[in-house]
Each structure stands twice: as structure tokens, then as C-alpha cells.
Amino acid sequence: MAVAAQWREEEERRRIHDPFPLPVHWHPAAPELVDHWANICRAPAGASPGPLVVTGRLERIADVYRQIPSGRLAMLGRAGAGKTIVAVRFVLDMIATRSRADAVPVLFSVGPWNPAAASLRSWLTHQLEREYPALAAPGPAGLSLAAALVGAGRILPVLDGFDEIADGLHSAALRALNATTTPLLLTSRPDEYVAAVTATDVMSAAAVTQLDDLSLADLNDYLPRTTRPSLADGQMTTVWDPVLAHLRDQPAEIASKTLRQVLSTPLMVTLARAVYSDTPGHDPAELLNTGRFGTAEAVQDHLLDAFTPAAYEPHLDCPGHGHRRWDPSHAQRWLGCIAWHLDRLGTNDLAVWQLGATTSRLTRGLIAGAGSALVFGLAGWLSGGGPTTASPYALAYALINGLVFGLAGGISFGLGAQREPSHAQIRFRGATSAYLGLSTGGFAVGAAFALAVGLGLSGTLLSGLACGLALGSHVWLHRPTVIATVPSPGEVLHRDRTATLAFGLAVALAYGTVGGLTVWYSGDPAASIPSVPADIAVTALVGITAGALIGGLSYGRAGAISYALSVMAAGALADGPAHVTGLGPGLSYGITFGCAIAAVTMLPRAWGTYTVNRIWLALCGHLPWQLMAFLADAHHRGVLRQSGGVYQFRHARLQHHLAQIHQTHNRRHEHLRGH
Template identity: 30%
Template structure:
């Protein structure tokens, strides 16, 4: 139980297992793919560029006596690498070189040659790009996954057995495409995973590999190291001579210049395999004139020649590929937008969260404004709703802009285990989680508040709580890094500046070699191309990952939640201001003497000391004298420019000046009497409880208020009755109650 069954056959005296048959099928699949890639890149039309290599002089390998390379060929060109590789005692090799030196082409040609001469029992060379690997996943497990992608007929167990039994030769291209912080760990894992006797090829940029060895001390101890050189003028002439038709004399002037001045700008430009291939393609047509590269005024410097050839780079790459979905002009337009984003942010990295259109911020603010504006218009009417919507929308936009300006909405650790597509998915989940949390919290709070404060029936209150919560949750999702990317991507897609499916385009450009993937970001494989497309100076040396946040901030893993918290907090702050103003404007209507017994009026000041200084406001008090055994009648007037729902009387009442005396306060408004209030000397009634009308009264404009003060005691003294800040209390939720069909509060 639990053991794998392996079928074994004997052919020609040799045991053949299921794994052997799987290796044969894998070899056929990989050979077709590699052959197609060689043909697509036209590497043999007419022949590969004779890029020279020699043992690296950098301190990055074991001594020759350990490697057993003392008596081996010390140099050659790319066509001789297979022979050199087979002669290595341990058959493990690291190929270093500058950007554009031809490392990937060498790996491709070596894999093709080894696959062609492959024999049963030998490991199958499989070309794998290291950009999608992270050392947190073992190399063997990752290789097994990639084998299943290359050969869908392989099941999981068979793919893993192929790797574990040493029947796969890893040809690992682009160690430098891993995040810098992972280089040492990757080298350690490769050293451990590749068993003794299993062939191996690794390519890497020379400076990055040397830096890794120098800083960590880790290197591939069983691997010889060679380094690619620049293309010599004679090799460049031979390549171009063999690429043109017979009797074509257009290149003669260039050939003479290369021989006469091997250090001239044109010779320096054509020393790169990339530029040499571009030159061949650019001047393939008989109507073109390669002699223009010798024009001093136009092409007097190497950079000017390279810029001219780079202009033809994208049309060449995309025109020659039959697999790409994008035309040369499309690709150039899209990549130009990307390069300009990188120049704007001052980095050589490109990440999906850098896509930010001008309309995204306003749309996020509008989402907040619409939700809060609708809710406040439901509570206080359209005027307050518009004000609330504008203020909360503006606050949401300001918060979004503040977060985006510093790119403080995404945190990617230097040892990120996931590539761009996986990071986008994870931030989509984080955005959805933030939106869900906001929706739940707001929905519960709004539902409870409507039920308790406005007396909306529970079912209706929860429905509106759900609507408000869902709206704000959606606004929060739009304001997240993932939501902002989706809005911006859609806008750029509608305006034809980026493809509708950006990640697919980036993957396509990566497959074509235009971009290289480094962790969660992309980079232009050739920095000069980024410079060319951005229309600016040389690309910055900064990384967007380093610019995200000061590394000393220990809470930076919480960075993904900053946009939601900031935008939601700013919106709440704006709404608090609206609610405060609305409450202050609707809480009461002041009363003044109009006729009848006239009270004395006094004004006092009440001051408070706080952190901002001393704050004072005035307090108005009306005082009546009520003789013993009598009553006093007066009429007060109230005026309001708005329609209000009056619930009763407000302000503080106090009786003084006559011990054991008490007075009954009676109030009538338009024939509706408030509940009588009895005020006794020495007792203060500041709360106003018991001063409500028998029912709420709606009025607008002038309203007379009849007040009767009647003594209830027989004390032979005059009583002083003081009413501080006399007012009519208003129901600030009257509008909401009417909208919800709830009777006005008693």
C-alpha cells in the first residue's frame, strides 16, 4: 500500500522502465519546442554569430585541479560549447556575460545540440527560465512542475521521478532574473539539488554572479565557469557577409570601416550580438543603405547607432514571431507607456501597481461620495446629501492621491516568493478582504443605528445597512491597489494605450525576450530600449521595491491595508463635519420675547481652557418674577428659515429667591400643549425631560409660543424663574422618519 508500481521491460538486454519511456516522450516534446525557438529567432539563418568564450578570470569557481579542467580547451565560440561541455569531467557549466551578450542563445543552442545527439539512458536537457522559481520551493519540485507544463502527458509522480532519478539535465537560464536577495539561496539550492554526475548549465549576468559569490561565499563548486566576450570585427564581418545575397556590395563600406578602425563607434555598436543581429535585419532589404551608419553627423557615437538600431528592435522581434498576439506598432505603443511609467517613478522596475490613470482617483472619490451622499440625503434631505457627497468624495480622493503619490499601497518583501501574476491575485484577495471588512462593519453599525436612533423597523434597517455597507465595501475595493489597477487598466485599454489584458501582454513580451522578470516586477532586458521608449535620460538605478517604504518601518507588512484605512478614515472625517454642522443647525430654534409679561435678559460668558487655548461662548438667560399666589403669562416668538419638526422645549430651567416655593410651567404651541413642568427652588432641570409635546409639530417661519408661570405654593415671597437658552427642540431625524414611514418621536 502507498508504493508506486513501476513496469519494467527488457529490450536489447537493457531494462526499460516507465520512467525511461517518459524520458523519451519528454525528449521529443522538448526537442520540438527548442527547434521551434531556434527557427523563430532565425539563429541559423545563415549561421549563429561566432561569439567567443573563455574561462572566466573572476574569482567565482573552484580550482582547475578540483574541476579537472586543467588539460581542456581554454576557449572557443558558441558552436564549440557542446564539445567543451561534454569534455568536462563533471559536465556542469556556468555561462556568464554582459546584458545582450548571447547567454540565452548559447543555452538554447546547447540544449538543441544535446537533444539531437541524445541517447537512451542519458539525462534529457530541459531549458528552464529561472524567473518563475523561488528557493522556498525546492528546485526538484519546481522542475517537476515545469516538466508537466512542457509535457502535459506526464503525471505528477512520473515527472517527479524523472527529476529525482537524474533523468533530467537542468539548463537554467537567467539566475540574475531572481530577486537579488535570493541569489545566494538559489545557488545553495542548485548546488544541493543537482546530484553528482547530473549535467547542469546555468546562465547569469557576470556582475550579478560575482557579487553573489563575493558577498555570500556561495558558488557552484562542481561547475566550470566561462564568460562570453564581445564580437570581434572580423566575426561581425563574417556574420554579415554570410547573411547577405551574393554580389551585394551595400556593406562594403561598413566592412572597410570595421577593419580600418576596430574601435570606431560602428565597430563598438556591432560588438554586441543583439545589435549585430538588428543591423542584419534592419538592412536586409536591397533598398536600404547600411552605409548610413558611417555618417558622422548622424551616427558619430556608439549610442546614436544603437538608438537607431533599437528603433528597429521591436518591429523586428514582433514581426518575426508567429506566436505573439500583438503587432509591432501595438507593442511599441504599449511598451512606451510602460517605459514612461518607469521614468516617472525613477526606477528600472515595472510592476502592475504603477499603472495609474488620471481618472482612477476621481472615480474612487466619486464612489465614496455617491454612497455617503445617498445615505445623508435619505436622512437629512438632498441639500445635506449633496454637501456630504462632495465632502466625502473629496476626502476619499485626497486620501487616494496621498497614498498613490508615495506608492505606499503595496509591500513586496525582497525575498518575495511569487511573481507578478501571483502577486496581483494576492492583492486582489487583500482588496476583497478589506472591502468585506468595511462592508460588514459599516452594515452592522448603520443597521443598528437606524433601528435604535431613527426607530426604523429591524428588517428595513438591516436592508439599508446592507446597501450602505455594500456600497462602501465596493468603494474600498476600488481604492485598493488591485482595484485601482483594474480601473486604470480598463481606462488605458479603452484609450488604446495598453492592452485589455495587460498581464498577458507582459508575459508575451517576456517570452519574446523584450522584458525580463525579476521577482514581482519586470525589467527591460536591454536598458537602452527602456531609455529609447521613455524618451528620457538613462534609466534610474533605483528599484521600486526599495522605494515602497523605509525599510526601518517594522509595520510595513500592513502596508496593503493602508489605502483602505486611509480612504475610509478620511471619508468618515468629512462626514463627521457634515453631521456636526447638520446637528448644530437642526438641534433647536431659539425663543425671544414678543408680548405679555416681559422677562429680564442677561448674557454671560462660559470659558473653557484646552490645549488650543481658551474658548468662550455666550449664554442668554430670560428671568421672570412670579409673585406669591399668582401667575405670569407671556408670549415668546420663534423663527426658522427651514421646516422643522418640534418635539418640545429645550434649555435649562431654575427657580430661586423663595425657599420651598415651586412654579408650574405651561407651554402651548399652535394649540398643542407641552407636558407641564414643575420647577422647585433649589432643584435644577437642565435636561429638559418631560417637556415634550403631546405629538411632534411641523412648522416653518414664525411660531408663537405661549408660556404660563403659575405659583403652586403659598410662600409670601416673590419667586425668580430663570430659563437659560430657551429654545424649541427639533427632531433632526424627522426627514428620515418620513422617508422610512416611521411616526415622529414623542
């Protein structure tokens, strides 16, 4: 199964079983956090069953869950205590032992959920459609397959990170969970969960457990086996043996207490392993130096600081597997920029097509506006006879087109809606009415424009047909593709690129045909703009409709308004006699104009937005030019993990730490530049 394959691979990348899983275990939470056991056991009226035995270890998580009749379990643990490790193991064990009648466990990072804006059911549906695009396909009763599965109880939600829900929404989220009897597994830090329970109620019918700290015995069993043994004084030893001996023999020392506190969570143990066990020449004895590390926070910050450089050590490069060498300092800077971007968005999910949020709306608008002005200005220059005449209209048309459409492009790209990834799929079932509607609208706009500029019957039919086919293809090129495996972020972007380029080509052919025919038959389109008020009104209405249709399909309301006004303004300002006619000028203008309109439709799509933002951020030094290769490599090194079609940092604590470093560096740089 795709879900199991994904998380099994994640366990391997994070080396959970190398040499063996850390001994994560738990005990029942405080009674005041737990609902009545009669509710948990779904007991009939009058029955009073006793508490269930919910104590367990990592390898027994599925067994513990299955003995809970309500199927609702909350697992609490402080930062780095192993909540996600337990959630992943739960998914894998439940899938391995499930029957055909059992629901499929799916892991969700619940932090982005806003219960005030979406119910749990609708949010789960949206997440499934985004991470598993096949489930966005139409299902029974007109619903998507994802909605049908959630509604039928065929999905077992594993909600990881209740504590990462935005401040002020935890109580609302708990009330939303209590409004449903859906079986689920929830993980959270204790403070946020206790505060929500205090403000509202316990999670109905849910057993609650608390993760334990790792013991010194756990560390003695695990850490020495993660590094190479060496011969010293006739005995085999490891770099961890002196440190563990110090913790065991001198437990009252401040250094021992501090380090024991740090190494009580799986997160810090895995970071310490990466820094000292997996990296030659590093001695963990330095962690006992109270001069350098006087507090537990200082040790934690050191391990977080050292993790990324350790992950990019040269001995970890694997050229034979397609992984290139990245400079550790550059990698840390780029990862810091990504972490800062995610913190600004309030999410752990790195969707690369949303990188535009890293730059301001003004910057994005200026970039898109400049590109639009250049392309449409070239089209205006060609329509005015620039290559063949010395007419002043060529420059005038270039300036008019560039200014008007550049402004529309900047406003639309800066303020308009950015699309989620889409997939090309030619499928008539369920799409016939939508296809006919768009095709008819496109035909009407293309034919009306052709009539307005006097192309005759053949030109009118050809223009209408070209526009109709192009706009109708939007139905096919903006649909999910049924896939057999969970998409990687690279695959999501690749599929959207295919759909984007295909739709751009269709639009270029359609509008290039209209523009080319206009110049071929009649000279410049403006030459045929009539001077009779009624005809001017009709032509303006056609232009507004065409602009609104293209802008609206591409950018939403902002695009519809911007491009409707821009087409009307361009037609009004470009009034004048014809200057070029014939096949050659028509072909040149048609290609240029078609490409310009195609760019309008491609920019707001996921791949178009990603491309523009990636180039800009790489030019500014914030991200590498080969971004997807860098992210895939970071995933391979264990810095990132994959969740469906997005990446995440391996732990939210690492993300926040890198974001803080990036922000501090930026402030220091701005301060120095100011002086």
C-alpha cells in the same frame, strides 16, 4: 514537450536560424574563477584529473555540458554576448537528446531571486508554479508537483542572468548555490560574477567558460546573407559589403575601430540587422560617420533607438495573420512605459496583472474607492426606498453606504494584497476539508445575519445555504487548472477571468439573496437592528465577522480590517424605521447589493486588478486600450519574448534603454508644464 515548443518558437521569432545562427563560441575562463578539477570531475580522494576541454560553439553546448561529471557550468559574457541565446539552445538540445531518466531543463530568469528571502529550491518551486500552473497541483506527501520535481532532482535549472540579481545580493546568491550540489547552467556578466567569487568563493564543482567576441570573419559570413542582394556595376552586392570592406581594409581608422567594437556582440549585430537589413532605404554606411557617432556608446544608443521604429515599419505588418498596424511613435512610448514599470519593480518579467505598480497606491485607492462608493451608494439608496418614496432616509443611506464602503474599498485596494492568477477547477480530492471549512463559516455568517434581522427559519436557512455555497466555491475557483501546454500571458489572464467571474457570480447570488430577503421580509436591514445593548452587540459581531470574511478572502489583513469596520459602521449609522418592503424592492436591492459585494471580491484578483489598471493607464495615454493585442504583436515582431505566462523584452539592455527614454521624456514634460 511544452518547454521545447515554447523556446523553439522563441528562436523562430528572433530569427536565430535565419539564415544561420550567429557563430557564438567560448573558451575556458580564468583559472582563479574555477574550482578544483577534482571536484568538478567528482574524483575520489587522491585522484587529480586534468582540466576538461570546455571550449565549444553554440551547436555543441549540450555535448560540452554532458562531459562535466558534476553537471555544473557557468558561462560568462558581457552584455549582449549571446548568453541567453546559448541558454535557449542548451534547453532545446538537452530536451532533444534526453532519456526518460534525465532531468528536464527549464530556463529561469534568475534576476528576481532574493537569496536572503528564499532558498534556491523554494524559489525554483515558486517560479515553476507561476509559469506552469499545472505544477501547482497537489503532489506526493502534500507538496505541489513543482516542489516534488525540484526535490527529486527532476528539474535541471538553467539560471539566466546572475548579474541581474539585485546589488548586494550576488555574494549571498553564490553562497546559496554552493550550499547545494544541484546540476545547473548559470549565465552572468563577468564583473558581477568575479566580484561575487572574490567576496566568497568559486562556484563549487562548476566549470566556467567565457564567451568570445564576434570576429570580422563572423560578420563577413553573416551580415551580407541577411539582406537582399542587388546588381551594381555588373556585380551582385549588398548594403553591408562596402561597410565590411571598410572595416577590413582600414582597420586602424577610428570609425572602423568604433564599429568593430559595437558589432562584436550578437545583440548589436541583430539590432543592426533589424535596422539596416530588414528595413528598406536604410544604409549602414552611416555607422562609419564619426561626426554623428564619435563613440561606441553613441552607435549602440543609435541602434537601440532605431530598433523599435524599425520593428514597426509598415512593411512588417501582417494583417492576414491578425496583426494590426501600430503607430511606431505610440508603440515606442507604450513600450517605454512598460520598460520603466519593470525597472521600478527590479524585474524583467512583465506580469500584466502587476501593472498597478505603475500608479501610486493613492491613485489606485482613489479609483477603487470611487467605484465602491458609487455601487454601494446606489444599494443604500434602493434600501432607503429611493425609487418609490421621497424619504430623506434614501439619500442618507446612500451617503452612509457610499462613504463607509468607498473608504474601505479604497484602503483595501490601495494597501491590500494583490492576488496571482488563479484557475477554476472543481476537484474534491485534497480540497474537501477546506471546502467544508469555508462553507460552514459562510453558512454561520449568513444564518446569523438572517436571525439578527428577523428573517425567520426559512429565510435563515436560505441565507446560510447561499453564503455557505458561495464561500465554499472559493476553494474550487482559486486552484490551478491542469493544462497540456505552457500558457501564454493571454491564456493565463483568460483563465483567471473565468475563475474571477465565476466566483463573483457566486458571491453576488449569495449576498444578493441575503440582502434581497432582508428587504422583502422586513424592509431595510437597518429597520431590524435592535436597540437592546446585548442584541446590538450580537448584530455588530455578526457584521464584523461578515465584513472580515469577505475583506480577508479578497485583500488579506488590510481588507479584513477595513470591511469589518465598514460593515459595523454602516449598521450603526443606518439605524431607522423600515421604508420599503416586498418582492420588487427586495429584488432591486438584492441585485445591487450582490453586485457590489461581487465587485469587492473581484477587484483584487489578477483579472480585476488588470482591468482597473489597464483602463486607468489607457485613459492617461500610457498604454493602448487593446493592451494584450499590442503585447502579442510586440512578441510577434521580436520586441518581446515569452517566458511561460509572462513577457520579457528580448534583451535587458533594450528594456533599460526604453525605460531611460521614458523617464527622460517625463522629466522634460514636467519641466515644460512647470513653466
